[in-house]
Amino acid sequence: MTQARSRVDLYAAIRRDARSGMSNRALQRKHGVGFRTVTAALESAWAEGEKATAQTRLTD
Numbered sequence: 001m002t003q004a005r006s007r008v009d010l011y012a013a014i015r016r017d018a019r020s021g022m023s024n025r026a027l028q029r030k031h032g033v034g035f036r037t038v039t040a041a042l043e044s045a046w047a048e049g050e051k052a053t054a055q056t057r058l059t060d
Contacts, residue, residue, distance in 0.1 A: 011041040011044055014037075014041040017030065
């Protein structure tokens with residue numbers, strides 16, 4: 001029986017493994033999730049940077 005992980009921990013683990021060079025399919029198998037979850041995890045890594053950039057543009 002595996003422990004339930006929070007979405008934040010799961011997404012962080014997926015991003016960490018992706019940075020190490022794992023393919024999307026390998027990420028799906030390792031973490032037991034579908035392609036939409038892997039895609040969401042990888043896209044969420046960029047969302048924080050874009051929010052900061054958008055706010056910077058508004059204040060200029």
